[in-house]
Amino acid sequence: MDLTFSEKETAFRDELRAWLAANPPSDPPRREEGEEANYAWRREWQRQLYDWGWAAPGWPAEYGGRGATLTESAIYFEELGAARVPLPANVLGLLLGGPTLMVWGTDEQKERYLPPILSAEEIWCQGFSEPDAGSDLAALKARAVKDGDGWVVTGQKVWTSGAQYSKWCMLVARTESGLAKKHHGLTYFLMDMEQEGVQVRPLRQITGEAEFNELFIDGARISDANVVGGVGNGWKVALTTLMNERAGLGFALQVRLRQMLDDLFAATAERGLLEDSLYADALGELHVRTETLRLLAWKGLTDVERYGQPGPEGSLVKWLWSDTNQKLTQLAADIVGLESLTAESRWSYELLRARGNTIEGGTTEILRNIVAERVLGLPRIATAA
Numbered sequence: 001m002d003l004t005f006s007e008k009e010t011a012f013r014d015e016l017r018a019w020l021a022a023n024p025p026s027d028p029p030r031r032e033e034g035e036e037a038n039y040a041w042r043r044e045w046q047r048q049l050y051d052w053g054w055a056a057p058g059w060p061a062e063y064g065g066r067g068a069t070l071t072e073s074a075i076y077f078e079e080l081g082a083a084r085v086p087l088p089a090n091v092l093g094l095l096l097g098g099p100t101l102m103v104w105g106t107d108e109q110k111e112r113y114l115p116p117i118l119s120a121e122e123i124w125c126q127g128f129s130e131p132d133a134g135s136d137l138a139a140l141k142a143r144a145v146k147d148g149d150g151w152v153v154t155g156q157k158v159w160t161s162g163a164q165y166s167k168w169c170m171l172v173a174r175t176e177s178g179l180a181k182k183h184h185g186l187t188y189f190l191m192d193m194e195q196e197g198v199q200v201r202p203l204r205q206i207t208g209e210a211e212f213n214e215l216f217i218d219g220a221r222i223s224d225a226n227v228v229g230g231v232g233n234g235w236k237v238a239l240t241t242l243m244n245e246r247a248g249l250g251f252a253l254q255v256r257l258r259q260m261l262d263d264l265f266a267a268t269a270e271r272g273l274l275e276d277s278l279y280a281d282a283l284g285e286l287h288v289r290t291e292t293l294r295l296l297a298w299k300g301l302t303d304v305e306r307y308g309q310p311g312p313e314g315s316l317v318k319w320l321w322s323d324t325n326q327k328l329t330q331l332a333a334d335i336v337g338l339e340s341l342t343a344e345s346r347w348s349y350e351l352l353r354a355r356g357n358t359i360e361g362g363t364t365e366i367l368r369n370i371v372a373e374r375v376l377g378l379p380r381i382a383t384a385a
């Protein structure tokens with residue numbers, strides 16, 4: 001693994017760095033203005049990135065990106081992090097939905113759906129999890145029944161991030177039941193969220209925000225033209241989405257972790273606690289973990305370049321990142337003291353938000369299973385078909 005940038009990569013980084021310095025986002029709205037105002041601000045920021053071709057440089061040029069290499073895409077996330085600007089608002093559309101359509105979509109679907117993802121005109125959400133199907137996604141029960149030139153869907157989804165802002169939902173539903181294997185008979189749809197049969201109810205989290213929602217689907221209609229990858233092929237299409245989720249977010253997460261650790265160093269220094277061996281040891285350990293994560297993220301990228309797809313080691317990055325983030329925010333609470341108990345303070349928010357890290361995008365227990373079985377080669381745990 002050679003981490004020296006080529007001339008082209010250095011030029012890419014310098015161009016982006018100069019653009020970010022000259023075009024910072026406007027000031028964010030105040031917290032009292034609410035979540036919607038904050039989302040609108042992030043949407044506007046994506047629009048600004050889009051106008052200059054920076055919304056998704058990793059997308060091929062024919063779809064409105066810059067055809068950036070994997071290394072350049074990693075540089076993109078590192079530079080956004082270093083400039084401390086937010087990720088574009090339509091993150092699920094850009095990192096999950098768009099790349100899934102590029103693999104499985106028809107030409108008409110690509111032409112219709114990719115441009116408004118990029119410009120943030122149409123926001124996307126991911127309707128996979130259900131009350132009884134999270135880790136075991138193939139157990140999902142939402143049903144789609146054929147009706148004329150389309151489908152009628154009934155069921156419930158849960159934890160659907162950003163559904164309240166979304167126009168389209170990547171929805172996996174059962175189109176055939178009673179098959180020998182439960183991941184057979186699933187179909188991947190694009191569901192229009194703006195219709196009577198779809199109800200979105202926000203779920204308030206421990207942080208006070210409602211990032212995600214319950215989705216009640218009662219007779220929603222989806223046309224045949226919005227089936228992605230063919231009827232009955234939903235499991236394979238969903239795996240493409242999930243692979244992009246882990247690969248795409250991995251880099252952005254480790255960059256943000258480094259920023260938070262730098263901030264915690266500053267907060268410790270301000271309080272004159274850097275010489276305290278208790279805190280110095282804990283900060284030292286976090287520094288080593290963060291650096292390990294950075295190198296693992298780059299190694300994962302080298303693997304994709306070499307073998308064409310991310311390896312199961314990516315699960316180790318997500319597991320290590322969520323564990324480290326929880327340790328970091330707990331240490332921050334010990335260091336800043338009472339401030340971390342004050343509602344809506346920065347560190348109290350980070351402490352509470354970090355609890356979900358070991359659940360979202362694959363729970364730590366599931367990731368440990370993957371590492372045990374596919375990286376270490378330990379015996380497989382028997383599960384139901």
Ligand SMILES: Cc1cc2nc3c(=O)[nH]c(=O)nc-3n(C[C@H](O)[C@H](O)[C@H](O)COP(=O)(O)OP(=O)(O)OC[C@H]3O[C@@H](n4cnc5c(N)ncnc54)[C@H](O)[C@@H]3O)c2cc1C
Pocket residue numbers: 125126127128129130131132133134135136158159160161162212356357359360361362363364365366369
């Ligand atoms: C902040 C956040 C945002 C999210 N956004 C979305 C979204 O936009 N769209 C979406 O579809 N979903 C989303 N999710 C849902 C997320 O993907 C699920 O919560 C996750 O997959 C776990 O599923 P579950 O909650 O049903 O828990 P379960 O699968 O019921 O698991 C319960 C517990 O059992 C353990 N467990 C389960 N199976 C095994 C096993 N085989 N071996 C060992 N332990 C096991 C789990 O680790 C967990 O501790 C989000 C979740 C969070 C926290």
